[in-house]
Amino acid sequence: MANDDFEALTARYGYPLYLYNASAIVAQLDSLRAALPGFECFYSVKTNPHPGILALMNNAGTGADAASAAEVDRAARAGFSPDRIMYSAPGKRREDLEQTLDHCILVADSYAELALLQRMCEEKNRTASVGLRVNPNLAFGPGTSPELLPGAPAKFGVDVESLPAYRAFFASLTRVRLCGIHVYVRSQVLDHRVLCAYLEHVLDLARFCVTDIGCKLDFINFGGGFGVPCAPADSPIDWQGLRPLLERVAARGDDLKPGRLRFIVESGRYLVAAAGTFVTRVTDVKKSRGRIFVLAPGALNNFMRPALMNLFASFPHPVPVPLEPLYSGIDAFAVSIPGREGEEKVEVTVAGTLCTALDCMAASVALPLPRVGDILCVNNAGAYACTLSPHEFAGLGRPKELLLAADGSVSAYPEYVASRRRRPLRKNRA
């Protein structure tokens, strides 16, 4: 997009704002599907729950990976049918279960939750088919090492090694049928060998559930973790390299797929991270003791991740691997001034307009000397960006989130608020 387009958008919708490029999202989805034939792709709603993006995913036929009852609701209202919404989260409340049981595939996160579901079903004189999140005996090696390490303690799911001791418990679940397993270890994996080793491990785990625990599985949700380059040294996932390894995984899974066993992966950042641009405008430029400060609204409060990255980097002992769902380094978010690309650059600090030093978009970045009124764009703003930010801070509120369609038209989605109006949801047929 040219500078004039950004000027027009900020004049119309105010600033800061987010702009999501639908074509870029579809291209990522196509590449993921092409790389993973035989797998259904579920979009992780928490990454970016914008209703336009949910509608796009629903039209493209993905499923929805929901992390709360509210996300089940959002997905259902965007049109996803119950068999294409999977709800997995730790520590669900009884009301979360009651609200969602008929509107999605529920994934229990503990034995206590399974027992609660059994009691609920007894009380309501009904049955339910649910999945179980399993915490595998696996962790990823550091950096790009394809090595898998023994699993760590986790608040998610039930430890795989605890399953045999619960055979009698599973048999006692007369109202609840265990119909699938869900596994997820971590995010932002770029090494195809790590991904393949992971998928193979989950397949083995599923086989163990079938043969040793006696589960009759309808689905295996392999999780995902598909990463996107977010540092100059990062390379994208080598899908070509993954293909032969994946074929091996698929062949090994053939014996598990006699009926209609669904192989599912879930993905968020891979699909939407690079499709988002954060747009703001320079409101002041000042010099303090030799440093140039460029001020523009929305740094910490509307796009928190760059500010957090700057904070981590300022620690005397920087955090080696930022925690989920951040997983990005200091240089993940490039600031630019559209239309001034060729000009000579100076080193500046780009900061927000809040009364806190934490409100920093880029501690040190080379830009053409910004002028008041200039448009500032920040890339990689599609995943865990708007949704993860503390918009209410200083009473400033949520920025507009616009969807740029393939034909160049832009939608502002007033339905974002209107969609919260209640209308009956479709129910599971089971």
Ligand SMILES: Cc1ncc(COP(=O)(O)O)c(C=O)c1O
């Ligand atoms: C269970 C689960 N599924 C899917 C995701 C989405 O991960 P990503 O955005 O890296 O694809 C996450 C991220 O935290 C997760 O915890």
